[in-house]
Every structure is written in structure tokens, then in C-alpha cells.
Amino acid sequence: MATTASIHAHAAPQGFIRKYIFSLDHKVIGLQYYFLALTAVFVGMFLSLLMRIHLIWPQVSLPLVGEIKPETYLSLLTMHGTIMVFFVLTTAPQGGFGNYFLPIQVGAPDMAFPVLNMLSFWTTFIAFVTIIAAFFVTGGAPLHGWTGYAPLSALPNSGPGEQLGADLWVASIALFCIASLMGALNFITTTLDLRAKGMTLMRMPLTCWSWFITAILGLLAFGVLLSAGILLLLDRNLGTSFYVPLVVVNGQVMGHKGGSPLLWQHLFWFFGHPEVYIAILPGMGVTSQVISTFSRKPIFGYKAMAYALMAIGLLGFMVWGHHMFMSGMSPYSAFAFSIMTMAIGVPSAIKTFNWLGTLWGGRIRLQTPMLFAIGFVSLFVSGGLSGPFLAQPVLDIPLHDTYFVVGHFHLIMGVAAIFGIFAATYYWFPKMFGRMMNERLGQIHFFITLAGTYAIFMPMHYLGLAGQTRRYSQFTEVAYQTKLIPLQTFMTYAAFVTIGVQLVFLFNLFWSMFKGPKASDNPWEATTLEWTTATPPPHDNFGGRTPVVYHGPYEYGVPGAARDYIMQTDPATVPSH
Amino acid sequence: MATFSSTITLKDPKLAHGGSGIRPPAVDGGGGGGDDNGYSDYGARLRRARLGTIIALVAVVMVFVALTSAYVVRRGLPVMDERSGSYVRDWMEVNLPTALLLVNTLVLLVSSVTAEFARRQITRRVALVPVESIPGVSIGQERNFPWLPLTALLGLGFLFGQWAAWRELQDRGFALATSASSSFVYLLTATHGVHLAGGVLAMLYAAITSLTRKPVEARRIVVDVTVWYWHFMALLWLYIFALLEFAR
Numbered sequence: 001m002a003t004t005a006s007i008h009a010h011a012a013p014q015g016f017i018r019k020y021i022f023s024l025d026h027k028v029i030g031l032q033y034y035f036l037a038l039t040a041v042f043v044g045m046f047l048s049l050l051m052r053i054h055l056i057w058p059q060v061s062l063p064l065v066g067e068i069k070p071e072t073y074l075s076l077l078t079m080h081g082t083i084m085v086f087f088v089l090t091t092a093p094q095g096g097f098g099n100y101f102l103p104i105q106v107g108a109p110d111m112a113f114p115v116l117n118m119l120s121f122w123t124t125f126i127a128f129v130t131i132i133a134a135f136f137v138t139g140g141a142p143l144h145g146w147t148g149y150a151p152l153s154a155l156p157n158s159g160p161g162e163q164l165g166a167d168l169w170v171a172s173i174a175l176f177c178i179a180s181l182m183g184a185l186n187f188i189t190t191t192l193d194l195r196a197k198g199m200t201l202m203r204m205p206l207t208c209w210s211w212f213i214t215a216i217l218g219l220l221a222f223g224v225l226l227s228a229g230i231l232l233l234l235d236r237n238l239g240t241s242f243y244v245p246l247v248v249v250n251g252q253v254m255g256h257k258g259g260s261p262l263l264w265q266h267l268f269w270f271f272g273h274p275e276v277y278i279a280i281l282p283g284m285g286v287t288s289q290v291i292s293t294f295s296r297k298p299i300f301g302y303k304a305m306a307y308a309l310m311a312i313g314l315l316g317f318m319v320w321g322h323h324m325f326m327s328g329m330s331p332y333s334a335f336a337f338s339i340m341t342m343a344i345g346v347p348s349a350i351k352t353f354n355w356l357g358t359l360w361g362g363r364i365r366l367q368t369p370m371l372f373a374i375g376f377v378s379l380f381v382s383g384g385l386s387g388p389f390l391a392q393p394v395l396d397i398p399l400h401d402t403y404f405v406v407g408h409f410h411l412i413m414g415v416a417a418i419f420g421i422f423a424a425t426y427y428w429f430p431k432m433f434g435r436m437m438n439e440r441l442g443q444i445h446f447f448i449t450l451a452g453t454y455a456i457f458m459p460m461h462y463l464g465l466a467g468q469t470r471r472y473s474q475f476t477e478v479a480y481q482t483k484l485i486p487l488q489t490f491m492t493y494a495a496f497v498t499i500g501v502q503l504v505f506l507f508n509l510f511w512s513m514f515k516g517p518k519a520s521d522n523p524w525e526a527t528t529l530e531w532t533t534a535t536p537p538p539h540d541n542f543g544g545r546t547p548v549v550y551h552g553p554y555e556y557g558v559p560g561a562a563r564d565y566i567m568q569t570d571p572a573t574v575p576s577h
Numbered sequence: 578m579a580t581f582s583s584t585i586t587l588k589d590p591k592l593a594h595g596g597s598g599i600r601p602p603a604v605d606g607g608g609g610g611g612d613d614n615g616y617s618d619y620g621a622r623l624r625r626a627r628l629g630t631i632i633a634l635v636a637v638v639m640v641f642v643a644l645t646s647a648y649v650v651r652r653g654l655p656v657m658d659e660r661s662g663s664y665v666r667d668w669m670e671v672n673l674p675t676a677l678l679l680v681n682t683l684v685l686l687v688s689s690v691t692a693e694f695a696r697r698q699i700t701r702r703v704a705l706v707p708v709e710s711i712p713g714v715s716i717g718q719e720r721n722f723p724w725l726p727l728t729a730l731l732g733l734g735f736l737f738g739q740w741a742a743w744r745e746l747q748d749r750g751f752a753l754a755t756s757a758s759s760s761f762v763y764l765l766t767a768t769h770g771v772h773l774a775g776g777v778l779a780m781l782y783a784a785i786t787s788l789t790r791k792p793v794e795a796r797r798i799v800v801d802v803t804v805w806y807w808h809f810m811a812l813l814w815l816y817i818f819a820l821l822e823f824a825r
Binding site: 112113181184185188189192193194219220221222223224226227228230231234238239240241242245246255257258259260263266267270 | 621624625628629632633635636637638639640642643644646647650651654656657659667753754756757760764768
């Protein structure tokens with residue numbers, strides 16, 4: 001038990017604080033991340049609801065925010081985007097489920113560096129507190145969008161939220177970068193160095209592959225955002241001119257000179273596009289895992305799935321310019337970015353067809369995790385298909401500042417990633433809490449959420465094609481936009497229903513945690529290592545044992561086997577690949 | 578000098594695959610077994626710490642890749658001149674205190690050498706542990722020169738020298754916000770300085786652990802990765818200095 005001894009120099013802690021607050025146990029840290037993301041998602045969702053209400057009833061005074069001025073709307077938009085992208089879509093799939101299940105699935109007793117893991121979570125937590133604080137300072141929350149475009153974000157007097165609120169925003173992002181770098185370091189080292197005997201890279205569950213690739217993306221991307229953020233702080237507070245050209249604000253000539261707003265855009269999107277994949281790749285991993293398990297079939301094209309993840313990660317670093325077609329870039333660069341972007345369609349299609357190929361002829365069990373995994377595929381296709389449209393400069397330029405883009409990225413990186421998180425929640429809940437979630441409530445949650453999200457985000461494509469501009473707080477002043485308000489009204493009603501049904505999920509989650517039926521160690525009859533250990537897993541994951549792996553992760557329906565599945569740890573009785 | 582030490586090999590045979598991480602399924606490297614005297618345990622921990630350090634350095638590299646690309650782009654960027662209404666190049670060459678920076682560079686390179694001595698010293702000590710445990714064998718009193726505190730001191734000297742270079746720059750009329758070029762000089766040196774200050778803290782931590790009862794194998798891990806980090810910081814400084822000097 002060399003590994004157990006070397007990682008688990010820390011014994012199972014007893015006191016409440018060491019056990020649940022400043023825990024070194026990757027499972028507790030995973031849950032901390034998960035509940036942080038759960039808090040954040042409800043904050044972010046509340047902000048979106050305020051925006052949707054304001055869009056169709058502009059005169060209504062809302063709770064907590066009062067009268068919504070155009071700049072208040074921009075603050076809501078900024079905070080919704082920032083909280084959702086960083087503290088939900090990055091935090092839950094990677095920090096939450098990755099932390100909890102990566103070590104177990106590769107057969108390790110903990111992460112490679114447990115103290116670093118704890119620091120990573122608490123830094124994320126401080127980052128979250130910092131960004132929430134931006135609501136409560138003079139001037140309120142920033143209004144430069146989650147993308148923080150300069151010079152708006154670089155000049156403290158450019159708007160009410162751009163004073164202390166914007167400084168807190170940058171500080172929060174910088175802290176989040178540092179936390180994510182620590183996390184990525186841990187994930188990569190754990191994957192490379194702590195796999196159990198027999199767990200070759202090509203025997204890892206695809207979830208581990210997706211966390212591993214995501215960690216590499218994070219390692220390469222977050223350092224760039226951190227640098228960009230430092231430059232922004234210097235511009236804001238120390239009078240440098242990295243991003244700010246000679247500029248006049250409210251008739252006052254600012255002291256800056258010669259900076260380039262496009263420099264921020266390049267640095268930001270060099271991070272920002274990989275960030276999109278950081279959000280979605282873990283969802284792909286979970287979807288692969290769940291679809292294979294609930295189809296009782298090996299995943300179709302395991303190696304192709306792993307290589308497609310790598311290809312998406314690699315291409316993700318070469319396409320940031322497609323966010324900047326509007327910036328007046330050279331048509332030659334735009335062409336190159338456009339081709340690279342459309343090339344991502346290839347590995348994405350490989351993944352989609354392999355999911356369908358896995359479902360094909362399977363003995364499908366339509367339980368809630370499976371429903372959400374299939375929902376993920378659906379949203380991934382619907383959201384993905386508008387990608388090649390926006391990848392072409394000639395189409396992106398008219399569509400860029402419309403609802404079309406909002407619809408596109410919400411379907412593919414927002415809701416699809418959320419569906420990945422839901423699939424993971426329903427799938428791993430029995431392992432994490434030792435009880436089953438309610439199946440009927442899960443199905444209600446799934447079908448209304450699926451229909452609801454389509455009802456919210458599909459019309460956005462039509463609105464965009466009709467020329468409805470995004471980031472506007474209201475459309476009552478412009479004649480051609482006014483005619484589109486009925487569709488906006490429909491979307492707001494859909495948002496009410498969709499958000500309402502999330503309360504069903506919340507109820508199911510907490511009720512099942514205490515009152516759900518007890519779960520067995522392997523309720524889904526799955527094959528990976530987490531299902532070989534106790535429920536919930538002991539402090540060192542395998543109760544002193546060190547697992548030895550003989551099989552690939554998805555050996556379902558193997559001819560000649562006693563059951564319809566072979567655990568990864570079963571001694572090799574059947575020829576294995 | 579002890580007569581024994583010359584016959585001891587300094588290479589630790591347990592450190593076969595440091596970093597590649599791909600190992601055949603049959604091989605048991607840190608993943609289980611470990612039925613020997615706990616020695617492979619330290620080997621596994623050292624390998625893991627080194628791997629973690631390499632990955633952390635990749636993140637540091639990306640920070641400087643971003644800053645370098647910003648530097649190169651800004652340097653070549655034409656700027657609208659409000660008087661003539663045409664694009665002009667406004668990049669102002671910074672009058673660097675090159676002599677002082679050369680002295681600083683020398684200090685840092687010397688500190689890298691002393692750090693390497695510290696690393697080799699503790700590697701040798703670890704290699705001698707099995708010999709020391711043989712009853713009746715004494716390897717004599719090896720001299721333990723305080724290389725770690727010396728390295729930390731030299732590191733502080735470098736940081737002080739950089740601060741002096743900043744003062745000199747100010748005297749020559751280049752403040753942080755004077756021009757884009759001077760902003761980058763301060764930015765790059767400060768970012769490197771912060772990373773090096775982290776290295777100084779790690780050096781001091783490693784030095785303090787030698788006063789504790791921690792086993793020498795565990796201390797060796799701290800010293801080893803700190804020194805590798807330190808070497809990298811020296812290399813990084815050479816790069817930054819070259820960038821600022823030759824791409825003014």
C-alpha cells in the first residue's frame with residue numbers, strides 16, 4: 001500500500017472542521033465544489049429571471065433591484081454570465097464531479113496533492129464571495145459583460161458599475177484563475193501518476209479522459225486570462241495603457257494613450273474559447289459513461305472518443321479569432337479562423353455518431369441519468385448545428401450582435417453542459433449519498449426542463465435572424481423590434497416554468513439525501529471502479545485495498561460472460577481488449 | 578572527507594520514469610504493491626512532486642507566453658496621432674540600466690549554482706541512509722554547508738538589485754505609465770520577481786525543515802523540486818532580459 005501510505009499520510013479526520021470544512025479528502029472537496037456551484041446556479045438563474053421579466057414588463061419594479069435602468073440590466077447580464085460560466089459550468093463538472101470521481105475511477109486513494117486541492121476550493125470560494133460583493137459596493141456590479149471588453153472595463157468612470165464593482169470582478173476572475181490552475185495541476189498529476197495497477201490510459205473511463213483533457217485546457221488557458229486580468233488591473237488603477245487608446249469619456253480626455261482594446265479581446269478569447277470546452281467536455285465524458293451503461297453496450301469507438309476529445313481540445317486553442325470577426329480583422333485571418341472552427345465539426349460529429357452508435361441495438365434502460373444523457377446529445381446537436389453558421393464571417397457579421405448568438409451558446413455550452421451536470425448528479429447520487437433519487441420526480445424534471453429550455457432558446461434563433469439585438473434592456477422604442485415582443489413574452493413564460501421545475505430537482509436532491517431508499521453498492525450495474533467500493537466510499541476510497549484492473553471500462557454484453565457486464569476489477573476470465 | 582561517499586552512486590535507481598507517466602500495466606510504479614521498506618514510497622513521492630512541478634511550470638510558461646505576445650503585438654502596433662491624423666509608431670525605447678541588470682543576472686546564476694549544490698548535497702545524504710543503517714558502519718561527519726540559506730540570500734540580493742534597477746529607471750524618466758514599453762519592463766520584471774519571491778519562500782521553508790526531525794528523504798523532495806523551480810526561474814530571467822534587451 002505504498003500509494004495509500006504516501007497520499008494518505010493524513011488519517012481520517014475526526015473533528016467537524018477538519019472533516020467537513022478544511023477537509024483534505026477529495027470527496028468532501030468535490031461536494032464542497034458541487035454545493036458552491038448549486039448556490040451559484042440559483043443566483044445566476046435568479047438574475048436571468050430578472051432580465052426576462054424586465055424585457056417584457058419594463059415598468060415593473062422588481063424585488064432586491066428596484067427600478068431597472070439600462071445599466072442595471074447590463075449589470076445583471078454581466079453577473080449572470082460570469083457566475084454561470086465560472087462558478088457553475090467550470091466549477092460543478094470539473095471541481096465537483098471530477099474531484100469526487102477521478103481518483104476513485106483511476107483507483108487512487110486521493111488526489112496527488114490533497115493540500116493543494118483544499119487550497120484550490122477555498123480560493124474558488126473566496127473568488128465567489130468577491131464577485132457577489134460587487135453587487136453591494138458603491139456603483140453596484142460591473143456592466144462590461146462576462147467578456148469584460150476594454151476600454152469599457154478598463155476605465156473606472158465609464159459607467160456606474162465600473163468603479164469598485166469592476167475591480168472586484170477582475171480580482172474574482174484572477175483568484176478563480178489561480179484556483180483553477182491549482183486544480184488542473186492536481187488533475188493532471190493524478191491521472192498520470194496515480195492510476196491503479198492495470199489501469200492503462202486506454203482503460204480509463206471516458207469521464208477520466210474528459211477531466212484530464214479539460215485540466216490540460218485549463219492549465220494552458222487560465223494563465224493567459226490571469227495575465228490579461230493583471231494588465232486590466234494596471235490599466236484601471238495605475239494609469240498604464242495596455243488596452244486603452246486615447247479616449248474621451250463624458251467630455252473628459254483620459255490620460256491613456258496608444259493601448260489596444262483588441263489586445264484584450266485576443267488574450268481574453270485565447271482563454272475564452274478553450275473555456276467553452278472546459279465547460280462542455282466533462283459533460284461529454286459523463287454522457288459517454290451513462291449512455292454505455294444504460295444501453296448495456298460497450299461505448300461505440302472508445303479510442304475514437306478519446307482521440308476526439310484531444311482533437312477538440314487542440315483545435316479549441318486555434319479558433320479564438322472567430323469571436324472577433326466584428327473587430328475588423330484581416331479577411332485572411334478570418335478565413336483561417338473560420339476553417340479551423342468548422343474543422344471542430346469533425347471530432348464533434350465523431351462523438352455524436354458514436355453516442356448514437358452506442359444506443360443502436362442496445363437494451364436501453366430509460367432511467368433519469370440516461371434521459372439527461374440523451375438530452376445532452378439532443379442539445380449538443382441543436383446547439384452545435386448553428387456553430388458552422390457563426391463560424392463563417394459573412395454570416396457572423398450580421399448575426400453577431402443578435403439573439404442568434406445568445407441562442408447558440410446557451411444551447412450548446414449552457415444548457416447542454418447543465419444537462420451533463422444533471423446526468424452526473426442522478427447517476428452518481430447513489431454513490432455520493434448512499435440513497436437513490438426519486439425516479440418519477442426525475443422524469444418530471446427532465447421532460448419539463450428539456451421542453452422548457454428548447455422553448456426558451458430556440459426562438460432566440462428566429463429573433464436573431466429577424467434582427468433583434470442582444471444586450472438591449474428593452475425593445476419598446478424601436479418599431480421593428482417591438483413587433484418581436486410576443487416571442488420574448490413566450491420565452492419569459494417558458495423561463496418561469498423551467499426555473500420552477502428546478503425547484504422539483506432541488507426538493508428531490510435534498511429529500512433523497514435523507515429519505516430516499518438505500519442504494520446498493522452498484523445500483524446501475526456499471527463496471528467502473530467507483531461501483532466496486534462501499535457506498536458512500538470510505539476515507540481512502542477502497543478501504544485499504546488497492547484495486548487491480550483487468551478490463552476496459554465498458555465491457556457490457558460480453559459473449560460468454562456470466563452476467564451482462566464485467567467489472568473492471570474482475571480477474572481476467574474472458575479475453576479482454 | 579568520508580571514504581565511503583566516493584563509492585556511492587548519486588543516481589537514485591528508483592526514479593526511472595519521471596514525468597512521462599505512461600507505464601505498462603504490468604509494472605507497479607507507485608500504484609500498489611510497495612511491499613519493500615518504504616523506500617519506493619519516497620521514490621514515488623519524489624516522482625509525483627517533480628511531475629507536479631513540471632506541470633506548474635507549464636502554467637508559469639503560459640503566463641509569460643501571454644505577456645510576450647502582448648509585448649510583441651504592442652511593440653509593432655501603429656497608433657493614431659491626433660495632431661497629424663495619421664498612424665504613427667509610438668514605441669519608445671527604454672534606456673535600460675544594463676550594467677546593473679547584468680550584475681543581477683550574475684547573482685541569480687550564482688544562486689542557481691549554490692541551489693544545485695544544495696540539491697546534490699541532500700541527494701547524497703539520502704543515498705547514504707542505507708549505509709548509515711548498517712550496524713557498526715560510520716560514514717564520518719560530512720560537512721553540511723548551508724547552501725539553501727545562501728541561495729535564498731542570493732535570491733533576495735537579486736530582488737534587491739531589481740528594485741535598484743527600478744529606481745534607476747525612474748531616475749532616467751521611465752515610470753510605470755510613461756510609455757507602453759516602460760509598462761512592459763515593469764510588468765515583466767515584477768511578474769518574474771513575484772515568482773522568484775515564491776522560490777525564496779520555498780528555499781527558506783526547505784532550509785527550516787532541515788532543523789526539524791523530518792526524515793531526510795522527505796526533506797530531499799522539498800529541496801529537489803524547489804531547486805528545479807529555481808533553475809527555471811533563472812532561465813526565465815535570462816529570457817526576459819534578452820527580450821527586453823534585444824527587442825526594445
